[in-house]
Amino acid sequence: MNVGSWRLHRRLFTIGSQARRHTESGAIRAGALLLAAFMLTITLLAMTAVSLLYAGKADRALARTTAVGESDAEAGLRWALSDDMLEDSRQFGVVFIEPLTPDAPMPPGVTKWPGPGEVLMSPGLLAAGESEGIADRYGEVVGMIGESGLTDPGEKLVYVHPVGGLTIDDPLHVAGFGPNEGELYYSLDFGIDQDRPQWAFHGLIAGMLLMPSLLLLFVACRTASQQRDKRAVLVAVLGGRRMDRAAISAGDAWRPITLGSLLAVVFAVTVIATEPTIPITGYEMSFADLRSAWPLLLAVVGLAWVVAMTAAILLDRATTSGNSTRPAPSRGRSTQVLAALFPVMVLITMVGPQLFAVGTGAPRPAYILTYWAGAIGTAITMPAAIAVSTAYLGAVLARRGARRRHPGQLVAGRRISAHPGPTARMVSGVTIGLFVLMQALAWQGAFASQSVRGQALIDDIGYSTVEVDPRGDVSTDQISRFVEALPPEAQLLGLELGFEFNELVATLHGDSPALTAAGLPCGSDGNIIPVEALTPAVQAAVRGVSPVVHETPDAADHIADSDDTGMLVTLPPGEEFSIPDVKGISYQVFPLGATVEVPGMSNLSGGAPNRDQALWTVLIGVIAVGVTAVVASFATAAEYLRHGKAIAPLTSIAGDFRIFRSYAAWSIFMPIALAGAVGTIVGSWIAFSVDDVGAQLITTELVLTCIGAIAVIGALVTVVAGATAIRQAQTWVPRGD
Structure with missing residues (x-):
């Protein structure tokens, strides 16, 4: 670029900067561009942060991976992994350790191993388990696990040094931690294994934040576009090239x-500096x-700026017809194309994923990606479909207004029929907001369904009966001491589950008081009890099969001698166990504690x-709905001013201002009401395949409420639009234009 061109473009750049202040709806467009750039930058930063956080978690998990030796002589630490969970929470790691030498290897986050009967606990576990007395469950807490030893600062993890040492038969012999210390054997991946895959988070952000942000950017760029398009045409007529118009834009x-x-x-800097807990999710x-990757984050900010500026430049169109210098009116071709794609996207969403279905198993990534591609495409094309439908209705409305001499209907019908693009921008926030709401509810219900079923099971069974499954080998004496530490009314049954001829078989072992406490008849040794005669708790414990009753006074011996037999502990009706207290007793008695839960909960524990x-x-x-609401607000505000200015001269023809209220009703309320109805129905239909297998949060009442709420909002917007048009008409005077 020579000096002359550079000076010309700098001058044109200055002209564009000055012209912004005098453009129709200039302040509205500036605000929309500001918010669009802000949201696009935050969204891209969020997607980058997801990648950085997943990579960081994987690195820290790898750093604490155990390197094992063949025997105690080749290692300085005995190590055994178990797990536990707080009430209404996910599983976390419980690591039992026994240092064999003063210089026993230590993982990241640990500077000194605790002594016998002492534990190291993560800050997140100590805080979350305060109400359950977690500080006393495993032993005396003598220190915290450092952040370098946790996949994230809130991870729940505890290292336990048993009083009598690690007495199990096959502990790991740890020679070191990390990939450089030897053969990798085991890593504490509870936090990672239970997370959704990285691509799922990226897809969620792309669908619910990136798409509305790009929509807001498009609406912002095309707000008050008529004057800028005319300016671009004028520059082209005067010999300006594409780069000249780009400099002005x-x-x-x-x-x-x-x-x-x-x-x-x-x-972003404020968030990183203050380190807040993420709202809603905790x-x-x-x-x-994030701090260590600041060059990458700055590059992402630059990318967002470039994308926003490029969109602002490219979406300023200089539309001409052939070699003529006469401006050609837009026929809304892009709107027509998007509207034609709408049924295609609906078909992809409803039929496409079934091509990758795998029976009753977990859906494959291709299944979910196809669903999201179709659903996002449906949300993008839905505003155009509504706009084109409204345009056809506008033509009918115009003919009806001309026939019945209703100027408001005539003008509104002709305008919305001739300009579907502005209608699409106006309703896009409504339709996409409804789509996002339905998807959020559907996926929340799907993810939470297992937890909901688990809570329903607890509500039905209660806590008067619990299953206790000791980890590792236990003795009869340990089982007896465990039962003695429970409330005096507690009774012990042995629960044996196995398979014979590929069928599940359940056997209950216990003396007469224990059988009676569980609602089973005494004197029925060797009998099969019909499952329908069992209490709900015992039904869940035997997994819904009719159990064989073995009446014996030596249930503890049978539990200790059999690997297939667990413990079923009952209290009289009306009394309940405290799960945290029972867990605390198990860690005091058994070498590696025990799993303690309401019968049947093991099948639902993955719900948390x-x-x-x-x-x-x-x-x-919630954020996406807010963004789409902003989209709707800016699009509608721009239409207020444009409509008011365009139809102000009708005052001299109509003789009063009633035409403006009628005009607003047909050009504003009708598209918004139609968008509310179609957006709610199509959005709930698209989400049905997800919601149907979940907690089914999308109900008929919700659909009707959404339609009614959008209608009310549309009525309020219509009133404001009519008042705006009247106010502009009152100040309009002929200027020869």
């Missing part, structure tokens, strides 16, 4: 876009991972991670 848009990007940087992220992951859908869905 860049000058028009750079200030709000740059300010939005800077505000996003300020927001997640504590490792901000150190999915329920927790659903909170991310809720969080991102």
Whole structure:
């Protein structure tokens, strides 16, 4: 570029910057561009942060991976992994250790191993388990696990040094930790294994935040576009090239876009500096991972700025017909194309995923990606489909207005029929907001369904009967001491589960008082008890099969001698166990503690991670609905001013201002009401395949409420639009234009 061209483009850039202040709806467009740049930057930063956090968690998990030796002579630490869980929470790691030498190897986050009867606990576990007395469950807490030894700051983890040492038969012999210390054997991956895959989070952010952010950017770029398009045509007529028009467009848009990007940087820096807990989810992220990657984050900010500026430049169109200098009116071709794609996207969403279905197993990534591709495409094309439908209705409305001499209907019908693009921008926030809401509810219900069923099971069974499954080999004496530490009314049954001829067989062992406490008849040794005669708790414990009763006074001996027999402990009706207290007793008696849970909960224990992951859908869905509401607000506000200015001359023809209220009703309320109805129905239909297997949070009442709420909002917007048009008409005077 020569000096002359550079000076010309700098001048054109300045002209564009000055022209922004005098453009129709200039302040509205500037605000929209600022928010669009802000949201696009934050969204791209969020997607980058997800990758950084997953990578950081994987690195820290690898750093604490055990390197094993063949015997105690080749290692300085005995090590055994177990697990536990707080009430209504996910599993976490419980690591039993016994240092054999003063210089026993230590994983990251540990500076000194605890002595016998002492434990090291993560801050997240200590805080979350305070109500359950977690500080006293495993022994005396003598220190905290450092952040370098946790996959994230909120991870729950505990290292336990048993009083009598690690007495199990096959502990790991640990020679070191990390990939450079020897053969990798085992890693504490509870936090990672229970997380949704990284691509799922990226897809969630892309669908619920990136798409609305790009929509907001498009609406912002096309707000008050008529004058800028005319300006671009004029520049082209005067011999201006594409780069000349780009310089003017860049000058028009750079200030709000740059300010939005800077505000996003300020927001991100504030978040990283203050290290808050993520709202709704309660997640504590490792901000150190983000601070160490600041060059990449700055590059992402630059990318977002470039994308926003490029969109602002490319979406300023200089539309001409052939070699003519006469501006050609837009026929809304892009809107027509998007509208034609709408049924295609609906078909892909409803039929496409079934091509990758795998029976009753977990859906494959291709299944979910196809569903999301179709669903996102449906949300993008739905506003155009509604706009084109409204345009056809507008043509009918115009003919009806002309026939009945209703000027409001005539003008509104002709305008919405001729300009489907502005209608699509106006309703896009409504339709996409409804789509995001339905998807958030559907996925929350799907993720939380297992947890909901688990809570329903607890409500039905209660806590008067619990299953206790000691970890490792236990003796009759340990079982007896465990039962003696329980409330005096507690009775012990042995529960043996096995398979004969590929069929599940259940056997209950216990003396007469224990059988009676469990609701079983005495004197029925060797009999099979019909499952329908059992209490709900025992039904769940025997997995729904009719058990054989073995009446014996030596249930503890049978439990100790059999690997297939667990413990079923009961209290009289009306009394209940405290699960945390029973767990605490198990860790005092058994070498590795025990799993303690309501019968049947083992099949539903995976519900807590999915329920927790659903909170991310809720969080991102709430933000997305807010973004789409902003889209609708800016699009409608721009239409207020445009409509009011365009039809102000009708005052001299109509003689009064009633035409403006009628005009607003047909051009504003009708599209918004139609968008509310179609968006709610199609959005709930698209989400049905997800919601149907979940907690079914999308109900008929919810659908009707959404339609009614959008209708009310549309009525309020219509009133404001009519008042705006009247106010502009009152100040309009002929100017010869």
